[in-house]
Amino acid sequence: MAPALAAEASEESMESITVVGKSVSYANNQTSDEMMKQQTSMTSVLAAIDNLPGVLINEGDTFGADDWSTSISIRGFQVDLSQQQIGMTVDGIANGNSNYGGGAKANRYIDTENLARVDVSQGTADIASRSHEALGGTLDFVTLMPGVDERLVVSATLAEFDGRKFFARYETGEIAKDTFAWFSVSNQESSDWMDQTAENVRDHFAAKVISTIGDVNLTAYASYDDTHEDNYQRIYGLSQFEQNSNWDQLTSEWTGIPYQDQAYRRGWSTLRENFFTYLKADFTVGEVAFSTNVYYHNNEGRGDWVPPYLVNVTDDGEGVGHSEVVSGNTVYGGDILGQIFFVDRAGVQLSPIDGCVSSISFPYGGAGAEYDPGCHEQGAIPVGSYRTTNYEKSRIGINGDFIWDARIADMDNTLRGGFWYEDYTRDETRSWQKIIDSATSYRFDETPYWVQYDREFPVETTMFYLEDQLDLGFAKAHFGIKQFFVDVSKNDRFNAINDQGVSSDSDLLFSAGFVAPLPVTGLEMFAGFAQNYASIKDAVLERDDSDLSLVKPETADNFDLGLRFSSRDVSASLTYYATKFDDRINFVSNETVTGIDFLESAAGGYINDGGIESTGFEASLSYQLSENFSVYGSYTSNDSEYTDAEYLGNGVIGAAEQMGVVSIDWVRGNHYAGLSTKYVGERWMNQANTAAVEAYTVSDFYLGTSIDDLGSSVESIEINLTINNLFDESYLGTVATNAAWIGAPRTVALNLKAAF
Structure with a gap:
């Protein structure tokens, strides 16, 4: 049975697949070979479905090299930084949520050149679909x-x-x-x-x-x-x-x-x-x-x-260096005592010059004097966090x-x-x-x-x-x-x-x-x-x-x-x-x-x-x-x-x-x-x-x-030129x-x- 299965799969991956999907009671479509050719081999697998009816894929660049800026929209349902309303599976298996913080979209599981097709159910979807995000359809990456x-x-x-x-x-x-x-x-x-x-x-x-x-x-x-x-x-x-x-x-x-x-x-x-x-x-x-x-x-x-600051989480007393400035000290949990913006060489927090107005205008419309080196005495050392x-x-x-x-x-x-x-x-x-x-x-x-x-x-x-x-x-x-x-x-x-x-x-x-x-x-x-x-x-x-x-x-x-x-x-x-x-x-x-x-x-x-x-x-x-x-x-x-x-x-x-x-x-x-x-x-x-x-x-x-x-x-050599956003x-x-x-x-x- 396996030789027949392999041959059938090989033929399936080579033929042009119609975008009109299976004969079922809900709207569904599949990607075609032509849709795959419109994208580069570097492109995220998500981009392959963008031409299907009802589907809108937006990514920060052509390659989809940033999950932070990625979104999927189908019939008013969204997948983005704050919403996960569309189901996603890989070979029919749950992807484990599509959110930014700890989730994973299909591009984390599949290389573009290993993608056979994508089955898209825009609305009601198949009853067997494995997802508890599928309010508005599912995407199955095969x-x-x-x-x-x-x-x-x-x-x-x-x-x-x-x-x-x-x-x-x-x-x-x-x-x-x-x-x-x-x-x-x-x-x-x-x-x-x-x-x-x-x-x-x-x-x-x-x-x-x-x-x-x-x-x-x-x-x-x-x-x-x-x-x-x-x-x-x-x-x-x-x-x-x-x-x-x-x-x-x-x-x-x-x-x-x-x-x-x-x-x-x-x-x-x-x-x-x-x-x-x-x-x-x-x-x-x-x-x-x-x-x-x-x-x-x-x-x-x-x-x-x-x-743009250190968080003050340890009460070190007045006039002494902050322990947050010293390498090797770690505080677990606790209360926030304030922020530290500039210190002297001893690690003591410095205050801005009285009455100084900050000249910083970027980003977010500018900053107060506590952020501005021009509002501190010469020799003030800027500090910040990662x-x-x-x-x-x-x-x-x-x-x-x-x-x-x-x-x-x-x-x-x-x-x-x-x-x-x-x-x-x-x-x-x-x-x-x-x-x-x-x-x-x-x-x-x-x-x-x-x-x-x-x-x-x-x-x-x-x-x-x-x-x-x-x-x-x-x-x-x-x-x-x-x-x-x-x-x-x-x-x-x-x-x-x-x-x-x-x-x-x-x-x-x-x-x-x-x-x-x-x-x-x-x-x-x-x-x-x-x-x-x-x-x-x-x-x-x-x-x-x-x-x-x-x-x-x-x-x-x-x-x-x-x-x-x-x-x-x-x-x-x-x-x-x-x-x-x-x-x-x-x-x-x-x-x-x-x-x-x-x-x-x-x-x-x-x-x-x-x-x-x-x-x-x-x-x-x-x-x-x-x-x-x-x-x-x-x-x-x-x-x-x-x-x-x-x-x-x-x-x-x-x-x-x-x-x-x-x-x-x-x-x-x-x-x-x-x-x-x-x-x-x-x-x-x-x-x-x-x-x-x-x-x-x-x-x-x-x-x-x-x-x-x-x-x-x-066996063969292929040369492909792709221009996305041609104009x-x-x-x-x-x-x-x-x-x-x-x-x-x-x-x-x-x-x-x-x-x-």
């Missing part, structure tokens, strides 16, 4: 299957902004009876597109094995990803963008003035290591097909900032599914069900390290002078589902039920009085739908309804002053109604959808235009903030014009509005009302090219709808050729409350790939 033949694929990419990537994948062929595998390795580097000062580095290792033992098909996958990203920063308000559309207010040079150096780009960093592995078994017992897997995931890393939030998460889980095909009263009936169990613990600490010499660099003492907190978040998830599908002849109808049981806790290792926990169980969730063929050959109608749910995340428990009685799980009702058509040269879909999203959990940020509350001393936390209602249409069309030319188009009309009393009827932040894509692709022999253009309509920047991000249009171009039959040692459109990408990240400029990349 890895490439091993091929039958032994081969080596090597690839080198050179791009603008110091971009380069080296990739190699060895496909073993049959290494043992009915056993096939591949192993890959890659190294990637780039800088930021604004000043070319960022140091973005990514190392990725992965392997996949398939085998048949008796009547059991086994699949195993493992990946390790080590990433260092220097972030892009949001700009606040439209005036900053109008003033300079190529600068995010982070600096490239160290000034020696701590207040200004809090905006130093290399001090805004995300470091993550992710190891993920699973083992899957598929087998049949009698008339029942079973599929089960176990998986393990470990995530660790940190997020960095550069506060603050790291340190994350570690370990997940272990098991999934089980069954499918039983039978007949009821001469009608085909399929009963399927399954479960998902996951246990994880996320650790989070925050450390403050003294910058060794704030006058000269951001290098810091590796021994912290203060560990602000140390806490762990155990989370246990159990999900069950059951669905029955009956073929009535004129239609296939299904009905399903699903329920989650989620327990979330916090254990404070410094102060047990802050321990807390919450049960985040769902109600019984119902889904139903049908698919009915129509009299026109290849045309079918579908309709689906599902109650979706997102659990309370452990991040809600982070703040010690969180009142969990004010927070409950998010819920959403999703309805799809549509038509789907498929023929030899044409495939098309049209979907009307309506969603009602209740009990939206919203984070009240502690970062504003006036600066960052590094100590989190201001009020901030998570609350249920009303809800959202969305209605709209999604359409897609693929048409093979001739032997050489094909065209693809998608259109989205979306109306997402808040339902809470204060902003009732106002448009949702970051949700585009109109989106459209047109792609033309050309193939002649071994040569190919394509041009794709996407329009994104106006998006609101605030709930009051008093400021909006302008519409934008970006185009991506690719051109390539392959040379085959080069002899016994070389260098200036625009705003990810949108947050009263803020947005600047979109990536034109980026050119050249890739050379060889197979042996």
